[in-house]
Amino acid sequence: MNREYLPILVFLIFFIFNIISGITLYLGINTFNTIPPDPITLGQLLFLIFGINGPLICVIIYVFYKQKKQAKK
Amino acid sequence: MYPNYDPFFLERLFNLIKYPETITPTQVLYEMMVYILAAVCIYHGFKKFGRWKTLLFFFGSFFYTGFEENIMIISGKVVPAIIPEFPATYAFNYQNYVIWFFAVPIVVYVAWFVVAYSAVHIAFYIFKTGIWKQAALGGLLAMEMDMLIDPVAVRYAWWGWFPNASDAIWILGDPSIGNLGIPISNFLGWFALIFFFAIYWKKITEREEKWGIRKCTIVFALGLIPLLFGTVFLLGGLTIALSPLNGVYFPIPFGGA
Numbered sequence: 001m002n003r004e005y006l007p008i009l010v011f012l013i014f015f016i017f018n019i020i021s022g023i024t025l026y027l028g029i030n031t032f033n034t035i036p037p038d039p040i041t042l043g044q045l046l047f048l049i050f051g052i053n054g055p056l057i058c059v060i061i062y063v064f065y066k067q068k069k070q071a072k073k
Numbered sequence: 074m075y076p077n078y079d080p081f082f083l084e085r086l087f088n089l090i091k092y093p094e095t096i097t098p099t100q101v102l103y104e105m106m107v108y109i110l111a112a113v114c115i116y117h118g119f120k121k122f123g124r125w126k127t128l129l130f131f132f133g134s135f136f137y138t139g140f141e142e143n144i145m146i147i148s149g150k151v152v153p154a155i156i157p158e159f160p161a162t163y164a165f166n167y168q169n170y171v172i173w174f175f176a177v178p179i180v181v182y183v184a185w186f187v188v189a190y191s192a193v194h195i196a197f198y199i200f201k202t203g204i205w206k207q208a209a210l211g212g213l214l215a216m217e218m219d220m221l222i223d224p225v226a227v228r229y230a231w232w233g234w235f236p237n238a239s240d241a242i243w244i245l246g247d248p249s250i251g252n253l254g255i256p257i258s259n260f261l262g263w264f265a266l267i268f269f270f271a272i273y274w275k276k277i278t279e280r281e282e283k284w285g286i287r288k289c290t291i292v293f294a295l296g297l298i299p300l301l302f303g304t305v306f307l308l309g310g311l312t313i314a315l316s317p318l319n320g321v322y323f324p325i326p327f328g329g330a
Protein backbone atom coordinates (compact mmCIF):
# COMPACT_ATOMS: atom_id res chain seq x y z
CA MET A 1 0.00 0.00 0.00
CA ASN A 2 1.17 3.50 -0.82
CA ARG A 3 2.48 5.11 2.37
CA GLU A 4 1.04 8.45 1.27
CA TYR A 5 -2.39 7.04 2.07
CA LEU A 6 -1.70 6.63 5.79
CA PRO A 7 -2.59 10.12 7.10
CA ILE A 8 -5.62 10.21 4.81
CA LEU A 9 -6.67 6.83 6.16
CA VAL A 10 -6.11 8.05 9.73
CA PHE A 11 -8.24 11.12 9.05
CA LEU A 12 -10.94 8.89 7.57
CA ILE A 13 -10.85 6.48 10.55
CA PHE A 14 -11.13 9.39 12.97
CA PHE A 15 -14.03 10.77 10.96
CA ILE A 16 -15.79 7.38 10.91
CA PHE A 17 -15.22 7.01 14.65
CA ASN A 18 -16.99 10.33 15.18
CA ILE A 19 -19.84 9.23 12.94
CA ILE A 20 -20.16 6.07 15.08
CA SER A 21 -20.23 8.24 18.22
CA GLY A 22 -23.02 10.27 16.61
CA ILE A 23 -24.96 7.09 15.81
CA THR A 24 -24.57 5.74 19.38
CA LEU A 25 -25.76 9.12 20.67
CA TYR A 26 -28.82 8.94 18.40
CA LEU A 27 -29.50 5.41 19.66
CA GLY A 28 -29.08 6.62 23.25
CA ILE A 29 -26.26 4.19 24.02
CA ASN A 30 -24.27 5.23 27.05
CA THR A 31 -20.64 4.77 26.06
CA PHE A 32 -18.29 6.17 28.67
CA ASN A 33 -19.95 7.36 31.80
CA THR A 34 -23.05 6.96 33.88
CA ILE A 35 -24.59 10.26 32.77
CA PRO A 36 -27.38 9.47 30.28
CA PRO A 37 -26.61 11.23 27.00
CA ASP A 38 -28.78 14.07 25.74
CA PRO A 39 -30.56 12.94 22.62
CA ILE A 40 -30.05 13.89 19.00
CA THR A 41 -32.60 13.38 16.24
CA LEU A 42 -31.94 11.38 13.08
CA GLY A 43 -32.34 14.57 11.05
CA GLN A 44 -29.72 16.32 13.15
CA LEU A 45 -27.33 13.40 12.88
CA LEU A 46 -27.67 13.29 9.09
CA PHE A 47 -27.28 17.06 8.92
CA LEU A 48 -24.06 16.95 10.96
CA ILE A 49 -22.58 14.17 8.84
CA PHE A 50 -23.68 15.05 5.33
CA GLY A 51 -24.58 18.73 5.68
CA ILE A 52 -21.89 20.28 7.80
CA ASN A 53 -19.26 17.71 6.91
CA GLY A 54 -20.29 17.49 3.25
CA PRO A 55 -17.30 19.53 2.03
CA LEU A 56 -14.98 17.37 4.13
CA ILE A 57 -16.38 14.20 2.56
CA CYS A 58 -15.91 15.77 -0.89
CA VAL A 59 -12.25 16.55 -0.10
CA ILE A 60 -11.61 12.98 1.08
CA ILE A 61 -13.22 11.54 -2.08
CA TYR A 62 -11.21 13.97 -4.23
CA VAL A 63 -7.94 12.96 -2.55
CA PHE A 64 -8.61 9.25 -3.05
CA TYR A 65 -9.61 9.92 -6.67
CA LYS A 66 -6.39 11.89 -7.23
CA GLN A 67 -4.32 9.12 -5.63
CA LYS A 68 -5.92 6.52 -7.84
CA LYS A 69 -5.39 8.62 -10.96
CA GLN A 70 -1.72 9.11 -10.10
CA ALA A 71 -1.28 5.40 -9.38
CA LYS A 72 -2.63 4.58 -12.87
CA LYS A 73 -0.04 6.90 -14.46
CA MET B 74 -25.16 18.18 30.23
CA TYR B 75 -21.96 18.61 32.24
CA PRO B 76 -23.10 21.57 34.31
CA ASN B 77 -20.01 23.19 35.73
CA TYR B 78 -16.38 22.75 36.73
CA ASP B 79 -15.82 19.61 38.74
CA PRO B 80 -16.33 20.26 42.50
CA PHE B 81 -12.71 19.18 43.01
CA PHE B 82 -11.42 20.96 39.90
CA LEU B 83 -8.53 22.79 41.58
CA GLU B 84 -7.82 20.11 44.22
CA ARG B 85 -7.29 17.45 41.54
CA LEU B 86 -5.76 19.72 38.89
CA PHE B 87 -2.29 18.21 39.31
CA ASN B 88 -3.45 14.59 39.54
CA LEU B 89 -2.40 12.38 36.65
CA ILE B 90 -5.58 10.32 37.17
CA LYS B 91 -8.52 12.28 38.52
CA TYR B 92 -11.12 9.65 39.44
CA PRO B 93 -9.57 6.14 39.21
CA GLU B 94 -12.85 4.55 40.29
CA THR B 95 -14.73 5.85 37.23
CA ILE B 96 -12.37 4.48 34.56
CA THR B 97 -14.15 2.00 32.28
CA PRO B 98 -12.80 -0.44 29.65
CA THR B 99 -14.54 1.61 26.93
CA GLN B 100 -12.54 4.68 27.94
CA VAL B 101 -9.29 2.74 27.88
CA LEU B 102 -10.16 1.24 24.49
CA TYR B 103 -11.03 4.64 23.05
CA GLU B 104 -7.79 6.19 24.29
CA MET B 105 -5.77 3.24 22.96
CA MET B 106 -7.33 3.71 19.55
CA VAL B 107 -6.30 7.37 19.43
CA TYR B 108 -2.74 6.45 20.50
CA ILE B 109 -2.56 3.85 17.71
CA LEU B 110 -3.69 6.45 15.16
CA ALA B 111 -1.02 8.81 16.49
CA ALA B 112 1.60 6.05 16.15
CA VAL B 113 0.57 5.58 12.51
CA CYS B 114 0.98 9.33 11.90
CA ILE B 115 4.39 9.32 13.59
CA TYR B 116 5.48 6.31 11.52
CA HIS B 117 4.38 8.11 8.36
CA GLY B 118 6.16 11.28 9.45
CA PHE B 119 9.42 9.42 10.15
CA LYS B 120 9.36 7.98 6.64
CA LYS B 121 8.27 11.15 4.84
CA PHE B 122 9.74 14.08 6.76
CA GLY B 123 12.36 12.35 8.94
CA ARG B 124 12.54 11.87 12.67
CA TRP B 125 13.38 15.45 13.67
CA LYS B 126 10.59 17.24 11.75
CA THR B 127 7.99 14.71 12.90
CA LEU B 128 8.96 14.96 16.56
CA LEU B 129 8.97 18.74 16.28
CA PHE B 130 5.41 18.55 14.97
CA PHE B 131 4.36 16.10 17.67
CA PHE B 132 5.90 17.83 20.69
CA GLY B 133 5.18 21.27 19.27
CA SER B 134 1.50 20.52 18.83
CA PHE B 135 1.44 18.84 22.24
CA PHE B 136 2.85 21.94 23.92
CA TYR B 137 1.00 24.49 21.80
CA THR B 138 -2.51 23.06 22.01
CA GLY B 139 -2.10 21.62 25.51
CA PHE B 140 -1.05 24.87 27.08
CA GLU B 141 -3.60 26.84 25.08
CA GLU B 142 -6.42 24.61 26.34
CA ASN B 143 -5.10 24.66 29.91
CA ILE B 144 -4.85 28.45 29.90
CA MET B 145 -8.39 28.84 28.55
CA ILE B 146 -9.90 26.34 31.01
CA ILE B 147 -8.03 27.38 34.16
CA SER B 148 -8.45 31.11 33.50
CA GLY B 149 -12.21 30.52 33.09
CA LYS B 150 -12.22 29.03 36.57
CA VAL B 151 -9.75 31.30 38.40
CA VAL B 152 -10.12 34.77 36.81
CA PRO B 153 -13.91 35.28 37.37
CA ALA B 154 -13.22 35.12 41.13
CA ILE B 155 -11.09 38.27 40.70
CA ILE B 156 -12.79 39.90 37.70
CA PRO B 157 -16.48 38.93 37.73
CA GLU B 158 -16.98 40.13 34.13
CA PHE B 159 -14.51 37.51 32.89
CA PRO B 160 -16.52 34.61 31.46
CA ALA B 161 -16.27 31.01 32.64
CA THR B 162 -15.18 29.03 29.62
CA TYR B 163 -15.35 25.23 29.46
CA ALA B 164 -13.96 22.11 31.07
CA PHE B 165 -13.35 18.47 30.37
CA ASN B 166 -15.28 16.04 32.50
CA TYR B 167 -12.86 14.76 35.16
CA GLN B 168 -14.68 11.41 35.23
CA ASN B 169 -14.39 10.69 31.53
CA TYR B 170 -10.72 10.24 30.73
CA VAL B 171 -7.86 8.14 32.02
CA ILE B 172 -4.60 10.16 32.07
CA TRP B 173 -4.43 13.91 32.45
CA PHE B 174 -1.99 16.77 32.12
CA PHE B 175 -3.50 19.43 34.42
CA ALA B 176 -7.02 20.24 33.16
CA VAL B 177 -6.73 18.49 29.80
CA PRO B 178 -6.72 14.73 29.12
CA ILE B 179 -3.57 13.44 27.40
CA VAL B 180 -5.74 11.78 24.76
CA VAL B 181 -7.05 15.21 23.73
CA TYR B 182 -3.52 16.46 23.01
CA VAL B 183 -2.80 13.31 21.04
CA ALA B 184 -6.11 13.48 19.16
CA TRP B 185 -5.32 17.10 18.29
CA PHE B 186 -1.97 15.95 16.87
CA VAL B 187 -3.71 13.21 14.86
CA VAL B 188 -6.28 15.60 13.38
CA ALA B 189 -3.75 18.40 12.78
CA TYR B 190 -1.12 16.13 11.20
CA SER B 191 -3.54 14.31 8.92
CA ALA B 192 -5.45 17.48 7.93
CA VAL B 193 -2.23 19.35 7.14
CA HIS B 194 -0.91 16.36 5.20
CA ILE B 195 -4.09 16.27 3.09
CA ALA B 196 -3.69 20.01 2.47
CA PHE B 197 -0.03 19.47 1.44
CA TYR B 198 -1.21 16.76 -0.91
CA ILE B 199 -3.87 18.91 -2.57
CA PHE B 200 -1.78 22.09 -2.83
CA LYS B 201 1.80 21.21 -3.63
CA THR B 202 3.05 24.73 -2.85
CA GLY B 203 1.88 27.84 -1.00
CA ILE B 204 2.03 27.40 2.75
CA TRP B 205 -0.77 29.95 3.39
CA LYS B 206 -3.18 28.00 1.17
CA GLN B 207 -2.03 24.70 2.67
CA ALA B 208 -2.40 25.92 6.24
CA ALA B 209 -5.80 27.45 5.53
CA LEU B 210 -7.11 24.21 4.01
CA GLY B 211 -5.63 22.14 6.88
CA GLY B 212 -7.29 24.44 9.41
CA LEU B 213 -10.63 24.30 7.61
CA LEU B 214 -10.57 20.48 7.39
CA ALA B 215 -9.81 20.14 11.09
CA MET B 216 -12.43 22.72 12.00
CA GLU B 217 -15.03 20.84 9.98
CA MET B 218 -14.12 17.61 11.71
CA ASP B 219 -14.68 19.37 15.03
CA MET B 220 -18.13 20.49 13.89
CA LEU B 221 -19.09 16.82 14.13
CA ILE B 222 -17.04 16.07 17.26
CA ASP B 223 -18.27 18.90 19.50
CA PRO B 224 -22.08 18.61 19.27
CA VAL B 225 -21.78 14.87 20.02
CA ALA B 226 -19.23 15.33 22.82
CA VAL B 227 -21.24 17.93 24.75
CA ARG B 228 -24.32 15.70 24.63
CA TYR B 229 -22.23 12.86 26.06
CA ALA B 230 -20.80 15.25 28.67
CA TRP B 231 -17.24 14.45 27.60
CA TRP B 232 -16.71 18.17 28.04
CA GLY B 233 -19.00 21.12 28.52
CA TRP B 234 -19.27 24.75 27.44
CA PHE B 235 -20.68 26.82 30.23
CA PRO B 236 -23.81 28.77 29.41
CA ASN B 237 -22.40 31.84 31.10
CA ALA B 238 -19.40 31.81 28.81
CA SER B 239 -20.39 35.19 27.40
CA ASP B 240 -19.68 34.24 23.86
CA ALA B 241 -21.60 36.02 21.22
CA ILE B 242 -22.56 33.34 18.82
CA TRP B 243 -23.60 29.85 19.78
CA ILE B 244 -24.04 27.34 17.04
CA LEU B 245 -25.20 23.74 16.69
CA GLY B 246 -27.40 23.74 19.76
CA ASP B 247 -30.86 22.27 20.12
CA PRO B 248 -33.65 24.35 21.70
CA SER B 249 -35.71 21.24 22.52
CA ILE B 250 -33.06 20.12 25.05
CA GLY B 251 -32.01 23.54 26.29
CA ASN B 252 -29.51 24.56 23.64
CA LEU B 253 -26.19 22.73 24.30
CA GLY B 254 -24.66 24.91 21.60
CA ILE B 255 -20.98 25.50 21.02
CA PRO B 256 -19.48 29.00 21.00
CA ILE B 257 -18.18 30.06 17.64
CA SER B 258 -14.82 30.96 19.22
CA ASN B 259 -14.20 27.21 19.62
CA PHE B 260 -14.32 26.67 15.88
CA LEU B 261 -12.31 29.81 15.19
CA GLY B 262 -9.83 28.43 17.71
CA TRP B 263 -9.51 25.13 15.87
CA PHE B 264 -8.86 26.96 12.62
CA ALA B 265 -6.45 29.47 14.15
CA LEU B 266 -4.38 26.89 16.06
CA ILE B 267 -3.81 24.63 13.07
CA PHE B 268 -3.37 27.50 10.61
CA PHE B 269 -0.68 29.24 12.68
CA PHE B 270 0.99 26.03 13.80
CA ALA B 271 1.27 24.62 10.26
CA ILE B 272 2.84 27.83 8.94
CA TYR B 273 5.20 28.05 11.91
CA TRP B 274 6.31 24.43 11.65
CA LYS B 275 6.89 24.67 7.87
CA LYS B 276 8.76 27.98 8.05
CA ILE B 277 11.08 26.80 10.80
CA THR B 278 11.81 23.34 9.36
CA GLU B 279 12.60 24.92 5.95
CA ARG B 280 15.58 26.58 7.64
CA GLU B 281 17.12 23.26 8.63
CA GLU B 282 19.97 23.46 6.10
CA LYS B 283 20.75 27.10 6.87
CA TRP B 284 20.50 26.98 10.67
CA GLY B 285 21.08 23.33 11.49
CA ILE B 286 18.85 21.11 13.63
CA ARG B 287 20.01 22.43 16.99
CA LYS B 288 19.35 26.10 16.26
CA CYS B 289 16.04 25.33 14.53
CA THR B 290 14.84 23.33 17.54
CA ILE B 291 15.75 26.11 19.98
CA VAL B 292 14.12 28.81 17.82
CA PHE B 293 11.05 26.61 17.35
CA ALA B 294 10.68 25.97 21.09
CA LEU B 295 11.24 29.60 22.08
CA GLY B 296 9.02 30.95 19.32
CA LEU B 297 6.15 28.72 20.41
CA ILE B 298 5.74 30.77 23.59
CA PRO B 299 4.82 34.10 21.92
CA LEU B 300 2.82 32.17 19.32
CA LEU B 301 0.89 30.45 22.12
CA PHE B 302 0.13 33.66 24.00
CA GLY B 303 -0.66 35.47 20.75
CA THR B 304 -3.24 32.81 19.90
CA VAL B 305 -4.71 32.86 23.43
CA PHE B 306 -5.04 36.67 23.32
CA LEU B 307 -6.53 36.53 19.84
CA LEU B 308 -9.16 33.98 20.89
CA GLY B 309 -9.80 35.64 24.27
CA GLY B 310 -10.06 39.01 22.55
CA LEU B 311 -12.51 37.64 20.00
CA THR B 312 -14.61 36.13 22.80
CA ILE B 313 -14.74 39.41 24.70
CA ALA B 314 -15.28 41.49 21.57
CA LEU B 315 -18.25 39.36 20.58
CA SER B 316 -19.71 39.24 24.11
CA PRO B 317 -22.22 42.09 23.72
CA LEU B 318 -23.92 39.96 21.09
CA ASN B 319 -24.55 37.18 23.61
CA GLY B 320 -27.60 35.20 22.62
CA VAL B 321 -27.14 35.09 18.86
CA TYR B 322 -27.68 31.46 18.21
CA PHE B 323 -27.84 29.08 15.25
CA PRO B 324 -29.38 25.71 16.13
CA ILE B 325 -28.84 22.42 14.36
CA PRO B 326 -31.86 22.09 12.08
CA PHE B 327 -34.20 19.08 12.23
CA GLY B 328 -34.42 19.17 16.04
CA GLY B 329 -37.17 17.71 18.22
CA ALA B 330 -40.22 19.49 19.58
